[in-house]
Amino acid sequence: MKTIPFNQLQETLYHQTMDNGLDVYVLPKKGFNKTYATFTTKYGSVDNHFVPLNGSENVQVPDGIAHFLEHKLFEKEDRDVFQDFSKQGASSNAFTSFTRTAYLFSTTQNVMQNLETLVNFVQDPYFSDKSVEKEKGIIGQEIEMYNDNSDWRAYFGVIENMFHHHPVKIDIAGTVESIAKITKESLYTCYETFYHPSNMVLFVVGAVEPNEIMSFVEKNQAAKSYKDQPPIERFFDEEPKKVAEKKRVLPMSVQVAKCLVGFKEPNPGRQGEELLKHELSINLALDLMFGQSSENYETLYNEGLIDQSFSYDFTEEEKFGFSILGSNTSSPDELADRLYSMIQSFKNRAVDEEQLERIRKKKIGSFLRALNSPEFIANQFTRYRFNQMDLFEVVPVLEALTAKDVEKAVKEHFAEECFTVCQVVPKA
Amino acid sequence: MAIIPHEKTSCGGLTLHRIQTDKYKTTTVVMQFKAKLTKDTVTERALLPYVLQSGTAQYGSSKAVRTELEKLYGATLGVDLAKKGDFHIMTFRMDFANEKFLSEDDPLFKKALTLLADVVMNPKTGNSGFDSSIVEKEKRTMKQRIESIYDDKMRYSNMRLTQEMFPDEPFGLHVFGESDQVDQITSQSLYDYYKKVCAEDEVDLYFVGNLEGIEVENIVKELFPFDERSSRESETTVKASLDVEEKEVQESQEIKQGKLHMGFRTGVGYADDEYYALQVFNGMFGGFSHSKLFRNVREKESLAYYAASRYESHKGLIIVMSGIEFKNYSKTVEIIKEQLTAMRNGDFNEEEMKQTKTMIRNQLLETVDDAKGMVELLYHGVVSRKLRSIEEWLDGVEAVTKEDILAVADKVKLDTVYFLKGEEA
Structure with a gap:
């Protein structure tokens, strides 16, 4: 077991890689009642084209299957795992993102027993024809719930606009039609390929003793007969730099219009510190341009083009990245134009050092605040880890970023051909 | 030791609550204003916190207030409205880093609290009451906020259900206020309401974090000099009557x-x-x-x-x-x-x-x-x-x-x- 202290933050992280390749991290949190654990595979909605374990040909699986698998893993031949957790005083859940599927629990008691349940249920699939059919009704309603959600539709609409081929443009849950094609066999194919321990991370944070956790996981994994797995081959079609669609308008049952604009990252592929630096640079730039202390925010707010729903974010993974910003608005077209021109004029100016200092402080403060949350630590650490980044490097990297770094990232990211707009408007 | 180490003291016109703990890296401050939910006040009350956070006597715009917050290592300031039983609760929340986790020795507590006091106690005013351009802007945003309830179907259905269950009672009102009352509000009428809130509302101020060595009580007395007010101890919620037809x-x-x-x-x-x-x-x-x-x-x-x-x-x-x-x-x-x-x-x-x-x-x-x-x-x-x-x-x-x-x-x-x-x- 490796001990990694972070003195300024007064935190200590413990790490061990098991013989079968599973990475386990433990962060004890003093004074907390709660323990929160996530067991995550580097497998999400974008991984729909790959060579199955022990297979020779690549396969294309139905849209929404990673998310479907996440639902079905909770159901066993004789029971529902949700119930196991709640009998042991834990609440459990799971989520699927573009690149990850995470299973989790939080509890204030029986930590070791719940941890055992978590690790065992994820490593022991049971899929049957009957239960696969049953789930289609439930997930069908989950899909319809999102279809009525105007924020989600606007957000996903921008992403759909950006990409020609990349499966990030496919809704994580798939469609009612695509999930109809899912079978128990296709679930097993995905499971066998992506749920090997060497493709997974276990993170435990809260009222815990690192030694106890590590020796438990060691024993638990040693008792299971995993064979070493070759690296997973995933396929992605060549994606052009420019966006697929410049604009999309979605009429919905709403009273207030929404306008989101996005920039597709033209040069994805960064990992590790390079990615961390790029991601933080673009996010700093967005704060400088559109934070609540910025002139742009003040102007847009005073003119009634945005309200408190205004938000912005940049995120990048191994094969794709994007920034998205926007708001509820009275004039969706004007807002799109203004956001675009504000970004272009920012590109042509030097970054103000004093403002940069202030935003840097703000980011450091927000990071400290985020460390109050066990959920943030476990989920973000895992996301960073899958991209070869280290969550605890955020403060040092922020401290070292210069105005030049930010200017360079901005020039590269906010390109005209990468810009796109999605609006939700009231149905006539 | 108690699970929540909660100390409560009366401090002038407000009640001070201290929760001493070292499990967080930040200090959280929550200020609650409580008054009865009524049809006559619901809209002004729903507007008030948004106006207050948009400019103070010293920092005359939202931009200026936000700039100060950023200087305090990204202290956060948020306002919120809630319905709890028969009451309409107005909340100001602040959260700021504990400097011992920063490469900074300057204590943030007093500075952050001074800014909160500025927002709550010393608003930007104009010729008649609040600054009228701030009030007009926030009225516009407020209408949009009320309209957008319709766009979130779960929230909309909840609002409609509550209206149907309590057609003639204040509990049927939405905490965001009534759309058709917004236009009547003026910077003066809102300011008069604000004065009433300061004089009469029941105010509770909570501090959660590592407060060791900080003279919380003295700082609060200095920054939030509310007058003593008559006790509201007898005001409680009347439970929903069971005499209804399906x-x-x-x-x-x-x-x-x-x-x-x-x-x-x-x-x-x-x-x-x-x-x-x-x-x-x-x-x-x-x-x-x-x-x-x-x-x-x-x-x-x-x-x-x-x-x-x-x-x-x-x-x-x-x-x-x-x-x-x-x-x-x-x-x-x-x-x-x-x-x-x-x-x-x-x-x-x-x-x-x-x-x-x-x-x-x-x-x-x-x-x-x-x-x-x-x-x-x-x-x-x-x-x-x-x-x-x-x-x-x-x-x-x-x-x-x-x-x-x-x-x-x-x-x-x-x-x-x-x-x-x-x-x-």
Whole structure:
């Protein structure tokens, strides 16, 4: 077991890689009642084209299957795992993102027993024809719930606009039609390929003793007969730099219009510190341009083009990245134009050092605040880890970023051909 | 040691609450203003905190206020409105880093609190009351905020259900205010209302974090010199009457999924002895993934992705929510009613009771790990006039018997079934 202290933050992280390749991290949190654990595979909605374990040909699986698998893993031949957790005083859940599927629990008691349940249920699939059919009704309603959600539709609409081929443009849950094609066999194919321990991370944070956790996981994994797995081959079609669609308008049952604009990252592929630096640079730039202390925010707010729903974010993974910003608005077209021109004029100016200092402080403060949350630590650490980044490097990297770094990232990211707009408007 | 190390003192016109803990890297400050929810004040009150945070005498614009917050290592300032029983609560929240985790020795506490005091106590004013351009801007944003409730169908259905359940009572009002009252508000009328709030509202100020060595009381006295006010100790919420007839309301919009919201009255509130039994009842009925609603509506019949019940503990209501296909309306309503009947008939075992109690215990202890959650729990005690320690709460839940649950189940009465459906249905 490796001990990694972070003195300024007064935190200590413990790490061990098991013989079968599973990475386990433990962060004890003093004074907390709660323990929160996530067991995550580097497998999400974008991984729909790959060579199955022990297979020779690549396969294309139905849209929404990673998310479907996440639902079905909770159901066993004789029971529902949700119930196991709640009998042991834990609440459990799971989520699927573009690149990850995470299973989790939080509890204030029986930590070791719940941890055992978590690790065992994820490593022991049971899929049957009957239960696969049953789930289609439930997930069908989950899909319809999102279809009525105007924020989600606007957000996903921008992403759909950006990409020609990349499966990030496919809704994580798939469609009612695509999930109809899912079978128990296709679930097993995905499971066998992506749920090997060497493709997974276990993170435990809260009222815990690192030694106890590590020796438990060691024993638990040693008792299971995993064979070493070759690296997973995933396929992605060549994606052009420019966006697929410049604009999309979605009429919905709403009273207030929404306008989101996005920039597709033209040069994805960064990992590790390079990615961390790029991601933080673009996010700093967005704060400088559109934070609540910025002139742009003040102007847009005073003119009634945005309200408190205004938000912005940049995120990048191994094969794709994007920034998205926007708001509820009275004039969706004007807002799109203004956001675009504000970004272009920012590109042509030097970054103000004093403002940069202030935003840097703000980011450091927000990071400290985020460390109050066990959920943030476990989920973000895992996301960073899958991209070869280290969550605890955020403060040092922020401290070292210069105005030049930010200017360079901005020039590269906010390109005209990468810009796109999605609006939700009231149905006539 | 108590699970929440809570110290409460009277401090001029407000009540000061201190929760000393070193488990966080930031200090959280929550300031609650409480007054009765009424039709005459709901809109001005809903506007007030947004105007206050948009400019102070010293920092004359929202931009200037936000700049100061950033200088304080990204201190956050947020305002919020809530309905708790018969009260309309206005909240200011601030959260700032504890400097011992920063490469900075300058204490942030006093500076941050000075800024909060600026926002709350020293607003930017004009010739008549508040600065009129700020008020006009916030009125515009407010109208948009009210309009956008319609766009979130779950929230909209909740609002409609509450309106239908309480057509002639203040509880039927939405905390965001009434759209048709916005235009009447002037910078002067709002300022007059603000003065009244400062003089009369019940104010509670919470601090959660490492407060060692900080003279909290002196700083608060200096920065928030509210006048003493007459006690509001006798003001409590009147629980929803059980004398109602069951009714059904349906509406159509162009949507894909039907929203089924059912409102029940329980006659049991936070301050009552039966409170614990009702919490357990609600947990078993629809509060968790092992509940009757989740198991029957979702797992057994595949009718929905979510099917849950939520307990409003001041007014004494249970709200059931589920998203379903339009054609499954009658079937789902019937299944939900059957689950209530099953609860009334005592159709549950020891195991389910034990599981539910364990989950409630878990939920309470987890809430205490979050500074805002801790304040929220403590504030229930202020609103209901029944201060309950976590220990007492945990014991109370543990002691609930099957008979206790049957007794509250018997009281639960269906009021309104609201269904938002599609246009073709």
